[in-house]
Amino acid sequence: MIKTFPEITGKRPKVTVVGAGFVGATAAQRIVEKDLADVVLVDIVDGVPQGKALDMMESAPIEGFDAKIVGSNDYALTKDSDIVVITAGLARKPGMSRDDLLKKNADIVGGVVSEVVKTSPKSILVVVSNPLDVMTYIAWQRSGFEASRVVGMAGVLDSSRYASFIAMELGVSPKDVCAMVLGGHGDSMVPVPEYSTVNGIPITQLLPAEKIEEINDRTRNGGIEIVNYLKTGSAYYAPSASAVAMVEAILNDSGRILPCCALVKDAYGIKDLYCGVPVRLDRSGVKEVIELKLEPNSLEALQTSASHVKELIAVLA
Numbered sequence: 001m002i003k004t005f006p007e008i009t010g011k012r013p014k015v016t017v018v019g020a021g022f023v024g025a026t027a028a029q030r031i032v033e034k035d036l037a038d039v040v041l042v043d044i045v046d047g048v049p050q051g052k053a054l055d056m057m058e059s060a061p062i063e064g065f066d067a068k069i070v071g072s073n074d075y076a077l078t079k080d081s082d083i084v085v086i087t088a089g090l091a092r093k094p095g096m097s098r099d100d101l102l103k104k105n106a107d108i109v110g111g112v113v114s115e116v117v118k119t120s121p122k123s124i125l126v127v128v129s130n131p132l133d134v135m136t137y138i139a140w141q142r143s144g145f146e147a148s149r150v151v152g153m154a155g156v157l158d159s160s161r162y163a164s165f166i167a168m169e170l171g172v173s174p175k176d177v178c179a180m181v182l183g184g185h186g187d188s189m190v191p192v193p194e195y196s197t198v199n200g201i202p203i204t205q206l207l208p209a210e211k212i213e214e215i216n217d218r219t220r221n222g223g224i225e226i227v228n229y230l231k232t233g234s235a236y237y238a239p240s241a242s243a244v245a246m247v248e249a250i251l252n253d254s255g256r257i258l259p260c261c262a263l264v265k266d267a268y269g270i271k272d273l274y275c276g277v278p279v280r281l282d283r284s285g286v287k288e289v290i291e292l293k294l295e296p297n298s299l300e301a302l303q304t305s306a307s308h309v310k311e312l313i314a315v316l317a
């Protein structure tokens with residue numbers, strides 16, 4: 001008998017990606033193509049994670065990576081993962097807000113986390129399922145992990161969208177744009193122009209206020225803009241790239257400062273709530289939440305956004 005799947009030896013870092021849909025499979029692909037870790041792709045649909053993993057494995061000779069990927073419908077192979085990326089859930093359809101997904105995805109994410117804590121008790125959870133801030137909170141509650149090991153992906157994506165629109169408008173390289181979006185991953189997210197620059201030059205010196213406001217609006221609606229084009233699903237190229245940027249920062253112990261959904265114990269006038277804030281990511285997960293000095297209107301918008309997250313959590317209680 002020849003081998004059906006590659007062997008995961010445990011000698012490389014191991015990342016489990018739960019949900020082999022658009023976001024999960026694309027994240028898995030990015031992780032192995034970058035040789036960051038071996039990947040176990042898990043989904044409830046029989047055959048899908050296995051088929052996608054094998055398909056990706058068969059691209060290794062062309063793409064030239066050594067990382068291994070396998071697919072599974074259970075968690076046995078995920079044992080002792082360093083990071084678990086949770087993308088399981090339903091995606092948005094046109095006319096559906098992220099909040100409509102709330103209850104369905106809460107059950108799915110809660111169930112996934114219960115499995116993960118049994119097999120990978122020392123892992124770091126990177127939550128991607130929407131509505132993101134609430135799902136990250138649920139993952140934290142359900143796992144019993146310290147908050148530093150439960151983090152959500154939203155700010156990296158929203159900031160990348162913001163940076164893309166700034167680059168498009170100015171006709172500059174996206175590589176030089178560093179933009180920041182804070183708050184909940186929803187309509188009330190907070191683009192922060194005062195911390196958005198082109199190679200250090202504040203965008204407030206490069207764009208008139210009305211243009212910045214238009215770009216802020218487009219950023220807030222960045223997800224729905226894609227949903228309206230796709231009609232049958234939501235974005236996944238930028239979301240998967242964002243989740244993998246966080247995985248890379250954690251595995252490489254990089255100390256990158258990225259906007260992520262993290263437990264804000266007491267900062268920005270927000271207490272004990274998961275919400276998008278700048279954090280320092282290293283091998284321990286969220287090393288620290290960074291409290292910036294914000295303009296009064298940005299601070300107020302962040303607090304309003306946080307209160308919206310709080311309301312959603314209350315719906316589930």
Ligand code: APR
Pocket residue numbers: 018019020021022023024042043044045087088089090091092105108111112128129130131233234235236239
């Ligand atoms: N365990 C494992 N996988 C599950 C479970 C579960 N309990 N429930 C659903 N899934 C799987 C589905 O079978 C599907 O393959 O999750 C996958 C979701 O994939 P898609 O429907 O393609 O959705 P995707 O676009 O990947 O988005 C996933 O990320 O960005 C967010 O809003 C988005 O919440 C959504 C999530």
